[in-house]
Amino acid sequence: xNSMQTLFDSQPVVINAGLREFADxxxxxxxxxxxxxxxxxxxxxxxxxxxLRSLKPLSEQxxxxxxxxxxxxxxxxxxxxxxxxAGDVVPGLTGKTIFHAGPPISWERMCGPLKGAVIGAIxxxxxASDVAEAERLASSGDVKFDSCHHHDAVGPMTGVLPPSMPVxxxxxxxxxxxxxxxxxxxxxxxxxxxxxxxxxxxxxAFMRDxxxxxxxxxxxxxxxxxxxxxxSQALQMGDECHNRNKAASALLLRELVPHVPALxxxxxxxxxxxxxxxxxxxxxxxxxxxxxxxxMDAARGVRYSTVVTAMTRNGTDFGISVSGLGETWFTAAxxxxxxxYFPGYGPEDANPDMGDSTITETSGIGGFAMAGAIPIVKFVxxxxxxxxxxxxxxxxxxxxxxTAYGLPPLNFRGTPTGIDIRRVIERxxxxxxxxxxxxxxxxxxxxxAGVARAPHGCFARALEAFVKKYTPVSEEHQ
Amino acid sequence: xNSMQTLFDSQPVVINAGLREFADxxxxxxxxxxxxxxxxxxxxxxxxxxxLRSLKPLSEQxxxxxxxxxxxxxxxxxxxxxxxxAGDVVPGLTGKTIFHAGPPISWERMCGPLKGAVIGAIxxxxxASDVAEAERLASSGDVKFDSCHHHDAVGPMTGVLPPSMPVxxxxxxxxxxxxxxxxxxxxxxxxxxxxxxxxxxxxxAFMRDxxxxxxxxxxxxxxxxxxxxxxSQALQMGDECHNRNKAASALLLRELVPHVPALxxxxxxxxxxxxxxxxxxxxxxxxxxxxxxxxMDAARGVRYSTVVTAMTRNGTDFGISVSGLGETWFTAAxxxxxxxYFPGYGPEDANPDMGDSTITETSGIGGFAMAGAIPIVKFVxxxxxxxxxxxxxxxxxxxxxxTAYGLPPLNFRGTPTGIDIRRVIERxxxxxxxxxxxxxxxxxxxxxAGVARAPHGCFARALEAFVKKYTPVSEEHQ
Numbered sequence: 001x002n003s004m005q006t007l008f009d010s011q012p013v014v015i016n017a018g019l020r021e022f023a024d025x026x027x028x029x030x031x032x033x034x035x036x037x038x039x040x041x042x043x044x045x046x047x048x049x050x051x052l053r054s055l056k057p058l059s060e061q062x063x064x065x066x067x068x069x070x071x072x073x074x075x076x077x078x079x080x081x082x083x084x085x086a087g088d089v090v091p092g093l094t095g096k097t098i099f100h101a102g103p104p105i106s107w108e109r110m111c112g113p114l115k116g117a118v119i120g121a122i123x124x125x126x127x128a129s130d131v132a133e134a135e136r137l138a139s140s141g142d143v144k145f146d147s148c149h150h151h152d153a154v155g156p157m158t159g160v161l162p163p164s165m166p167v168x169x170x171x172x173x174x175x176x177x178x179x180x181x182x183x184x185x186x187x188x189x190x191x192x193x194x195x196x197x198x199x200x201x202x203x204x205a206f207m208r209d210x211x212x213x214x215x216x217x218x219x220x221x222x223x224x225x226x227x228x229x230x231x232s233q234a235l236q237m238g239d240e241c242h243n244r245n246k247a248a249s250a251l252l253l254r255e256l257v258p259h260v261p262a263l264x265x266x267x268x269x270x271x272x273x274x275x276x277x278x279x280x281x282x283x284x285x286x287x288x289x290x291x292x293x294x295x296m297d298a299a300r301g302v303r304y305s306t307v308v309t310a311m312t313r314n315g316t317d318f319g320i321s322v323s324g325l326g327e328t329w330f331t332a333a334x335x336x337x338x339x340x341y342f343p344g345y346g347p348e349d350a351n352p353d354m355g356d357s358t359i360t361e362t363s364g365i366g367g368f369a370m371a372g373a374i375p376i377v378k379f380v381x382x383x384x385x386x387x388x389x390x391x392x393x394x395x396x397x398x399x400x401x402x403t404a405y406g407l408p409p410l411n412f413r414g415t416p417t418g419i420d421i422r423r424v425i426e427r428x429x430x431x432x433x434x435x436x437x438x439x440x441x442x443x444x445x446x447x448x449a450g451v452a453r454a455p456h457g458c459f460a461r462a463l464e465a466f467v468k469k470y471t472p473v474s475e476e477h478q
Numbered sequence: 479x480n481s482m483q484t485l486f487d488s489q490p491v492v493i494n495a496g497l498r499e500f501a502d503x504x505x506x507x508x509x510x511x512x513x514x515x516x517x518x519x520x521x522x523x524x525x526x527x528x529x530l531r532s533l534k535p536l537s538e539q540x541x542x543x544x545x546x547x548x549x550x551x552x553x554x555x556x557x558x559x560x561x562x563x564a565g566d567v568v569p570g571l572t573g574k575t576i577f578h579a580g581p582p583i584s585w586e587r588m589c590g591p592l593k594g595a596v597i598g599a600i601x602x603x604x605x606a607s608d609v610a611e612a613e614r615l616a617s618s619g620d621v622k623f624d625s626c627h628h629h630d631a632v633g634p635m636t637g638v639l640p641p642s643m644p645v646x647x648x649x650x651x652x653x654x655x656x657x658x659x660x661x662x663x664x665x666x667x668x669x670x671x672x673x674x675x676x677x678x679x680x681x682x683a684f685m686r687d688x689x690x691x692x693x694x695x696x697x698x699x700x701x702x703x704x705x706x707x708x709x710s711q712a713l714q715m716g717d718e719c720h721n722r723n724k725a726a727s728a729l730l731l732r733e734l735v736p737h738v739p740a741l742x743x744x745x746x747x748x749x750x751x752x753x754x755x756x757x758x759x760x761x762x763x764x765x766x767x768x769x770x771x772x773x774m775d776a777a778r779g780v781r782y783s784t785v786v787t788a789m790t791r792n793g794t795d796f797g798i799s800v801s802g803l804g805e806t807w808f809t810a811a812x813x814x815x816x817x818x819y820f821p822g823y824g825p826e827d828a829n830p831d832m833g834d835s836t837i838t839e840t841s842g843i844g845g846f847a848m849a850g851a852i853p854i855v856k857f858v859x860x861x862x863x864x865x866x867x868x869x870x871x872x873x874x875x876x877x878x879x880x881t882a883y884g885l886p887p888l889n890f891r892g893t894p895t896g897i898d899i900r901r902v903i904e905r906x907x908x909x910x911x912x913x914x915x916x917x918x919x920x921x922x923x924x925x926x927a928g929v930a931r932a933p934h935g936c937f938a939r940a941l942e943a944f945v946k947k948y949t950p951v952s953e954e955h956q
Contacts, residue, residue, distance in 0.1 A: 236853040237715040237725050238886065247715050250728035257735055258753040261746070267739040275736040374886035375714040384889040408716065408852035409887055411862040 043428035048460060051467045052426055058304065058470060062422070063399075065304035069323045070400040070418035072298040073363060077173040078291035080225040083183070083216040085208070087163025090180050092151050094163065096127060096137075097144040101159025101356040102314025103329040104147050107139050111315035113194025113351050116442025117158035118143075120196030124204050125162050131196070149310055150327075153180040154293045154356035156285060157192040157438055157446075158315065165204070166212035170227065170290040172298060179294035181286040183207055183215075186279075188445060192355075193438045195445040206272070214265055214273040221259040225252065227291040228404060230284070231365060235405050235415070240373035241288040242357055242366030243380060243434035243449055248284035253277055289356065292363035299323050299418075306466060307399065308419040311362045311431065311454055315354035315438070320458045322421055325465055332457030337437050339450015340381045351440040353452045358433050364402050364417030367432035367451065368394045372407040372415075380434055380450045390432045390451070391416065397423040397431065421466065424459045521906035526938060529945045530904055536782065536948060540900070541877075543782035547801045548878040548896035550776040551841060555651040556769035558703040561661070561694040563686070565641025568658050570629050572641070574605060574615075575622040579637025579834040580792025581807040582625050585617050589793035591672025591829050594920025595636035596621075598674030602682050603640050609674070627788055628805075631658040632771045632834035634763060635670040635916055635924075636793065643682070644690035648705065648768040650776060657772035659764040661685055661693075664757075666923060670833075671916045673923040684750070692743055692751040699737040703730065705769040706882060708762070709843060713883050713893070718851035719766040720835055720844030721858060721912035721927055726762035731755055767834065770841035777801050777896075784944060785877065786897040789840045789909065789932055793832035793916070798936045800899055803943055810935030815915050817928015818859045829918040831930045836911050842880050842895030845910035845929065846872045850885040850893075858912055858928045868910045868929070869894065875901040875909065899944065902937045 013032035016023035023035035042048040055062065087093050098121050100114060110118070119134040122143065128134035137143060148155050155161050159182070167180040182192070185203055189195035219225060230251050237247030260270065277283050300309045305323035312319055319329035334352035341347070360366035370376060371391035374384045388409055394416040395401070401414030419431055430453040437448035491510035494501035501513035520526040533540065565571050576599050578592060588596065597612040600621065606612035615621060626633050633639050637660070645658040660670070663681055667673040697703060708729050715725030738748065755761050778787045783801035790797055797807035812830035819825070838844035848854060849869035852862045866887055872894040873879070879892030897909055908931040915926035 233724070237717075239715075246711070247725055247728070250725070250732050253732055253735065254728050254756045257731065257738075258749060258756050260735075260738065261748040261752065270739040271736060274739065278732045278736050378890075384886055408862055412856075 039428050041426050048425050048463065051463050052422060054467050054471050055422065061304045062306055065302050065324060066307050066399045066418065066420060069299040069302045069305040069307040072175070072302075073295055073418060074400065074402055074404070075174045076228075076295035076298055078170045078227045078294050079173060080168055080219055080227060080287060081171050082169045082219055083166055083212050084169050085163070085212065086153075086161055086165045086167045086180065086182070089169060090151055090153050090161070090167060092146070093161065095144070096142055097146070097163065098122075099146055099148040099151055099153060099155070099159070099161040100314060101148060101155050101157065101354065102312045103317050103319035103331055104150070105145070105314045105316060107145065109316055111351050111354070112441045113354065113438040113444075114158045114160070114315050116194030116196050116444075117160040117191050118145075119442065120191045120200055121160045121162040121165075123196060124191075124201055125164055147312075148356055149312060152178060152293070152297070154289045154359050155182050155192065156184070156289065156357040157355040157436060158194055159356045160191060164208055166207055168287050168290045170287070170294050172294040175294070175298040177294050177297050179290045179297065181290035181293070183211065184280060184283050184286045187282065190445060193436065193445040194442050196443055206276075210269050211273050211276060214263070214269060215277075217263055218256050218259055221262055222256055225255050227287060230255075231288065231291070232404055232406075234284070235365070235369055235372040236408050238373050238375045240366050240369040240376060240434060241284065242360040243436065244373050244376040245284040245288065246281045248288065249277075249281055252284050252287070285357065288365070289359055292359040292365070293356075295363050296359060301326060304470060306421045308362055308421060311358040311433070311458075312356045313352075313354050313358065315351050318353065318455050318458055320454065320462060322462050322466065325462060325469065328465065330458045330462040330465065332455035332461070335452050335455055337435055337448075337450040337452045338381065339437055339448050340379065341437070341448035342446070345439070345447035349439050349447055351438045353433070353435055354438055355435065357435065358454070361431055361433050362419065364398070364415040365405065367434045368398075368417075369405065369407060369415045370432070370434070371409050374409065376434065382451070393429055394432060396427050397429050421459045421462050425463050430454050430456055430459070517906050519904050526903050526941065529941050530900060532945050532949050533900065539782045540784055543780050543802060544785050544877045544896065544898060547777040547780045547783040547785040550653070550780075551773055551896060552878065552880055552882070553652045554706075554773035554776055556648050556705045556772050557651060558646055558697055558705060558765060559649050560647045560697055561644055561690050562647050563641070563690065564631075564639055564643045564645045564658065564660070567647060568629055568631050568639065568645060570624070571639065573622070574620060575624070575641065576600075577624055577626040577629055577631060577633070577637070577639040578792060579626060579633050579635065579832065580790045581795050581797035581809055582628070583623070583792045583794060585623065587794055589829050589832070590919045591832065591916040591922075592636045592638070592793050594672030594674050594922075595638040595669050596623075597920065598669045598678055599638045599640040599643075601674060602669075602679055603642055625790075626834055627790060630656060630771070630775070632767045632837050633660050633670065634662070634767065634835040635833040635914060636672055637834045638669060642686055644685055646765050646768045648765070648772050650772040653772070653776040655772050655775050657768045657775065659768035659771070661689065662758060662761050662764045665760065668923060671914065671923040672920050674921055684754075688747050689751050689754060692741070692747060693755075695741055696734050696737055699740055700734055703733050705765060708733075709766065709769070710882055710884075712762070713843070713847055713850040714886050716851050716853045718838075718844050718847040718854060718912060720763065720838040721914065722851050722854040723762040723766065724759045726766065727755075727759050730762050730765070763835065766843070767837055770837040770843070771834075773841050774837060779804060782948060784899045786840055786899060789836040789911070790834045791830075791832050791836065793829050796831065796933050796936055798932065798940060800940050800944065803940060803947065806943065808936045808940040808943065810933035810939070813930050813933055815913055815926075815928040815930045816859065817913075817915055817926050818857065819915070819926035820924070823917070823925035827917050827925055829916045831911070831913055832916055833913065835913065836932070839909055839911050840897065842876070842893040843883065845912045846876075846895075847883065847885060847893045848910070848912070849887050852887065854912065860929070871907055872910060874905050875907050899937045899940050903941050908932050908934055908937070
């Protein structure tokens with residue numbers, strides 16, 4: 001048969017690249033249409049495309065540097081060694097100082113929930129006796145604010161860390177580094193979501209006076225707790241260790257429980273502490289974060305590396321840091337969250353995306369591991385296919401797979417690990433983040449949970465800075 | 479364009495039904511071939527097909543009866559109410575009596591591991607002082623043997639239940655029925671796999687003397703433990719509650735732990751008991767079985783129902799019972815298991831499929847819920863797609879879906895529940911079972927785990943009996 005003849009005898013099929021809607025439209029009208037997922041490089045932005053092109057001669061150097069950065073991430077071996085009082089161990093947390101989530105921010109620019117949490121922290125420390133006085137103190141300049149990230153620490157949502165707060169202490173056996181995170185208070189009206197009422201302060205006092213010493217002795221008796229095996233198991237048990245920590249929290253408790261009988265605490269204290277931990281399905285979150293923080297800190301400062309070492313938000317700004325660009329924050333406005341709301345609340349009540357907890361995604365779990373945590377769609381929205389697709393898309397912007405973290409629905413493929421700012425820009429694919437949603441006003445608390453994306457602007461700015469620092473023309477000016 | 483012309487102008491495509499290999503062969507040679515999954519009804523067996531046809535006039539009655547049977551299964555509300563000594567509570571377990579898994583069997587016909595477990599049980603009870611004496615006693619006729627299933631009880635693998643063994647007591651709030659199962663000893667050299675050495679007997683003594691009273695008081699203090707919510711959560715956490723119970727065991731521990739400080743036991747006993755439970759990822763299995771047993775017993779005795787109420791094996795015979803056919807066992811030889819072996823062992827060492835634990839599959843979990851337990855393929859073999867496909871295929875032989883048990887990878891579709899013997903025969907699709915593998919000789923223990931299928935003969939015999947009992951011609955003879 002003449003192939004030219006066949007070509008004209010058969011009905012044409014349209015190959016559609018780019019906007020899916022054109023193909024759908026053709027199919028609706030009975031024509032054949034094959035859709036190909038395609039976006040122009042750098043989303044069609046000529047300036048960004050030319051920045052990417054200017055890095056081509058450095059590709060080998062950058063790829064080798066990125067390999068070094070992710071090798072450090074994959075080699076991390078975080079272990080929980082104690083639960084201490086923040087002021088005793090976290091560097092720089094002395095006097096009237098409060099650390100918070102995200103890039104540095106002044107009192108004036110803080111969002112509602114962060115202000116609410118700062119007021120709660122001031123009341124908890126006894127630096128003021130009521131909300132009005134606390135607010136005056138906070139705005140007076142007499143309280144020193146700084147990012148948790150600048151002091152080896154992380155905190156979920158507002159991430160507020162005053163000196164009397166208990167913190168997990170996590171050591172990385174491989175790098176010798178150490179990181180800290182506050183303990184999880186549970187859901188509802190809690191300080192990290194900006195609530196600061198009496199029940200919040202009472203719970204914090206219990207955590208400071210009973211829970212911290214109890215858990216610290218328990219962890220010491222257990223000889224420390226290896227975090228990586230728990231994360232690895234939990235990813236096979238429906239957790240992604242950011243917004244779902246049900247299995248990990250139960251496994252952590254299982255590790256510690258056999259050492260309870262050897263402790264010398266009053267039975268009612270033991271009972272209160274065990275009940276508190278056993279009834280909090282998010283208890284593991286903060287430990288997961290401290291482990292991710294110490295893991296990612298090991299990847300900092302690799303010259304020529306385009307791997308992201310932190311993503312974080314203070315509720316106003318979203319910031320990222322990049323291995324080859326040191327401690328600089330590249331920021332953009334924090335996005336809104338697409339999610340499910342608790343009854344009585346909606347998107348109009350929501351504060352933009354907030355917290356240091358995106359250190360989990362930065363390290364390759366959380367939203368990046370949603371394929372291992374399909375049940376989370378009941379909490380953040382979507383279907384099982386969405387959860388799997390989120391993870392699949394993250395392989396296109398990362399440089400490695402963490403085989404220690406196998407995802408069952410992907411036949412145990414390792415989690416996508418090590419975000420490359422070049423790929424984020426080239427693919428126009430932003431990192432997926434699971435997150436809680438806080439009310440935009442101080443004092444209310446959590447009102448939902450959902451999925452967000454890291455803002456494009458952070459990666460564009462980081463790329464520009466990277467080109468400026470590393471390409472020959474620019475280096476003369478340094 | 480002339481459509482006849484198009485037909486002859488284009489290359490033919492073969493539609494292949496039945497054996498997939500024909501289609502693969504054509505495709506390999508570059509021809510188009512569309513494969514359609516198809517098997518002849520009843521696997522092409524004319525006698526079985528005619529039995530199925532003879533039930534057609536009763537379809538409405540049978541469907542209504544099956545609806546009644548599965549409604550009872552779905553309505554069950556099992557709660558763990560205590561841990562008691564078998565001889566004190568299990569009906570008929572008095573004097574020198576030992577119950578075992580599967581249909582009734584004489585000492586002579588028992589497989590190696592069942593004989594090994596019986597010998598261990600006799601030593602544990604002190605009815606003999608060494609293996610030789612125990613073997614003589616077992617074969618003398620002075621020990622009474624019967625099926626656990628005949629006495630409201632179930633046991634995994636050999637399922638051996640002598641009077642001094644501790645048992646979970648599970649009550650169904652809906653039906654008012656009660657069921658019992660032994661406690662899980664852990665993996666390795668254990669009585670239920672036919673081992674009977676000193677370490678096995680010592681562990682059983684610890685379970686009788688320390689663990690049983692401790693757990694019983696703990697469960698009573700907790701006011702009982704609802705089993706269904708734990709199964710429901712565990713199915714979203716990688717368990718299928720038969721061969722994988724990692725999440726469920728941790729969740730059970732989490733329920734009980736807050737009540738530990740209120741108990742009055744010596745710290746070293748508390749420590750031993752908590753360590754034992756915390757270190758056994760299969761601890762929940764036997765509780766899952768007792769809950770499944772009490773659930774399925776509620777579905778017994780529905781006239782005209784073709785729903786299977788039990789599947790069980792003694793290591794020699796595989797037996798099923800059917801709701802509309804009372805207490806009769808329909809048996810066939812137990813099949814071999816397709817699985818993964820511990821180092822040093824292989825299929826030649828394996829005993830055929832064994833134990834009452836298939837009560838879990840009968841109730842719609844276990845192998846039927848493998849889509850919710852993809853990590854189990856690391857233990858029983860296969861890929862993530864296999865796990866999902868096993869569950870999908872079970873929807874074709876069951877009459878309902880249990881919405882309380884949503885499977886994440888299937889977008890929370892309920893587990894396939896209520897095996898219909900008509901569908902098993904018509905589709906020629908046998909129930910999928912996850913199982914442990916015991917060494918064929920007495921005294922060795924577990925050597926692997928895998929997937930098995932219930933033998934076709936059980937269902938064929940049950941169908942024949944059903945037709946005989948319920949179709950007009952036969953009823954005259956009853």
